[in-house]
Amino acid sequence: MMTCREIAERTTDYLEGQLGFVARLGFRLHVGLCAGCRAWLEQIRTTVASLGELPDEPAPAPDVMRELQSRFQIWRETEPPRTESPD
Numbered sequence: 001m002m003t004c005r006e007i008a009e010r011t012t013d014y015l016e017g018q019l020g021f022v023a024r025l026g027f028r029l030h031v032g033l034c035a036g037c038r039a040w041l042e043q044i045r046t047t048v049a050s051l052g053e054l055p056d057e058p059a060p061a062p063d064v065m066r067e068l069q070s071r072f073q074i075w076r077e078t079e080p081p082r083t084e085s086p087d
């Protein structure tokens with residue numbers, strides 16, 4: 001029997017169809033018996049549905065993008081990098 005913690009950790013995998021047969025069975029069994037995990041699963045499902053399909057890769061955080069852009073500008077050396085302070 002999977003624990004509630006395992007259910008929480010594997011919810012995304014379950015929704016993406018990444019779990020193997022046995023794990024999927026254990027997941028469904030637990031969710032069928034555990035009201036807390038059933039509510040959790042519904043919540044995640046609703047969230048995922050409202051976000052649309054999961055992207056293959058998470059989008060870079062805005063500060064990462066800014067860092068990459070400033071590095072790219074330095075690398076080009078055609079114009080000085082912006083002197084905005086990152087913090």
Ligand SMILES: [Zn+2]
Nearest residue numbers: 004034036037
């Ligand atoms: Zn549970």
